[in-house]
Amino acid sequence: MADLLQRLRAVAAQARALDDTTSRPLETVIDEAVDACEVVVAGRRTLVFGSNNYFGLTRHPDVVAAAKSALDRFGSATTGSRIANGTLAMHRDLERELAEAFGRRAAVVFSTGYQGNLAVVGALCAAGDFVLLDADCHASLYDAARLSGATIVGFRHNAPDSLARQLGRLPAGGKNRLVIVEGLYSIHGDVAPLREIVRECRQADAYLMVDEAHSFGPYGDRGLGCAEAQGVSDAVDFVVGTFSKTLAGIGGFVVSDHPELDALHMLARPYLFTASGSPANIAGVRAALAIATGQRDLATRVWRAVHRLRAGLIAMGFRIGATASPIVPVTIGTLGRTLEVWHAVLDAGLYVNVVAPPACPADACLLRMSCSSSHTDAHVDRALEVLGGVGRELGIVPAR
Numbered sequence: 516m517a518d519l520l521q522r523l524r525a526v527a528a529q530a531r532a533l534d535d536t537t538s539r540p541l542e543t544v545i546d547e548a549v550d551a552c553e554v555v556v557a558g559r560r561t562l563v564f565g566s567n568n569y570f571g572l573t574r575h576p577d578v579v580a581a582a583k584s585a586l587d588r589f590g591s592a593t594t595g596s597r598i599a600n601g602t603l604a605m606h607r608d609l610e611r612e613l614a615e616a617f618g619r620r621a622a623v624v625f626s627t628g629y630q631g632n633l634a635v636v637g638a639l640c641a642a643g644d645f646v647l648l649d650a651d652c653h654a655s656l657y658d659a660a661r662l663s664g665a666t667i668v669g670f671r672h673n674a675p676d677s678l679a680r681q682l683g684r685l686p687a688g689g690k691n692r693l694v695i696v697e698g699l700y701s702i703h704g705d706v707a708p709l710r711e712i713v714r715e716c717r718q719a720d721a722y723l724m725v726d727e728a729h730s731f732g733p734y735g736d737r738g739l740g741c742a743e744a745q746g747v748s749d750a751v752d753f754v755v756g757t758f759s760k761t762l763a764g765i766g767g768f769v770v771s772d773h774p775e776l777d778a779l780h781m782l783a784r785p786y787l788f789t790a791s792g793s794p795a796n797i798a799g800v801r802a803a804l805a806i807a808t809g810q811r812d813l814a815t816r817v818w819r820a821v822h823r824l825r826a827g828l829i830a831m832g833f834r835i836g837a838t839a840s841p842i843v844p845v846t847i848g849t850l851g852r853t854l855e856v857w858h859a860v861l862d863a864g865l866y867v868n869v870v871a872p873p874a875c876p877a878d879a880c881l882l883r884m885s886c887s888s889s890h891t892d893a894h895v896d897r898a899l900e901v902l903g904g905v906g907r908e909l910g911i912v913p914a915r
């Protein structure tokens with residue numbers, strides 16, 4: 516007879532293989548946050564190039580002040596779901612402000628971005644419908660599609676021709692198809708060709724949902740994401756996003772012009788059956804939204820860090836992602852080799868993310884770096900110095 520715990524033992528054994536005695540790539544413990552891009556790990560000040568704090572707003576005085584004030588006025592939590600006692604005026608205000616920012620009819624706010632994706636796809640789609648997913652879509656989008664009961668149809672990453680082929684195979688004449696892509700993809704830092712994707716959706720009468728989780732902030736004139744940057748905002752039926760990156764909080768949202776979206780407040784289970792965002796969090800996100808869409812010099816600073824980091828990595832001989840974006844993947848090799856580099860880099864005071872299979876091929880594991888407007892030239896140069904030193908010592912890049 517199988518033991519239910521056996522599966523967990525196997526996973527624990529795999530995780531142990533990734534650890535060394537001091538630090539764990541899957542759960543690096545941060546003892547203290549010094550500022551938006553420095554933390555303390557194992558007693559050492561560590562420069563962070565592996566967070567999603569794209570505009571450094573977790574430490575912006577307006578965000579912190581708004582959160583503190585809400586904590587004082589409303590207490591630490593709502594202790595209820597949106598349909599019970601968990602709707603404060605500020606939840607409604609944030610929905611209105613998001614809708615206004617995107618120039619859309621309505622917005623709905625969720626307790627996390629993950630739950631937002633489950634809620635939107637689960638409310639729109641059911642058995643008999645088709646969800647067409649880019650192969651590199653985030654786990655929350657796959658889980659959302661699975662949970663909805665719709666038939667999942669994958670298409671090649673960022674390949675409109677593959678999408679067109681898959682759409683062409685569906686039964687003709689239906690309006691029961693939802694295409695889901697991201698603006699900026701979180702592993703390889705590449706951007707969706709949204710104009711071509713919009714064209715294929717229009718041709719096949721499919722709805723389009725774009726997850727702008729990583730692109731909200733750095734992309735577009737007002738920071739609304741890749742659809743804005745590529746001039747196709749009006750053609751996107753549903754834009755979803757998260758508060759856990761540029762907006763420096765926790766939660767998710769959807770915006771849309773379809774009036775039917777209001778029904779999410781009544782039927783989306785991941786919205787109905789969970790507690791709402793805490794007052795301090797929602798107040799902080801409202802402040803962050805105003806800053807992110809209003810102070811566009813923050814985006815300029817992110818891009819400055821991106822270009823400096825990429826130029827330095829290329830000059831030293833690192834293999835990095837082809838697209839200039841705030842996410843900079845550095846290909847190392849096998850998982851063992853990548854972990855060796857990751858540990859050495861952390862020991863030298865730099866935190867980056869590890870990307871392992873299935874998110875990448877087994878022989879092309881990555882160190883994933885991400886840039887923030889809080890990164891100064893000096894921060895970037897320090898990161899390059901650490902990576903260069905480790906890379907040369909371990910033979911990842913040529914000696915000078």
Ligand SMILES: Cc1ncc(COP(=O)(O)O)c(C=O)c1O
Nearest residue numbers: 627628629653701728757759766
């Ligand atoms: C593309 C994408 N969608 C959704 C999410 C989920 O966001 P949250 O952290 O708010 O649950 C993430 C988080 O990494 C993401 O990258």
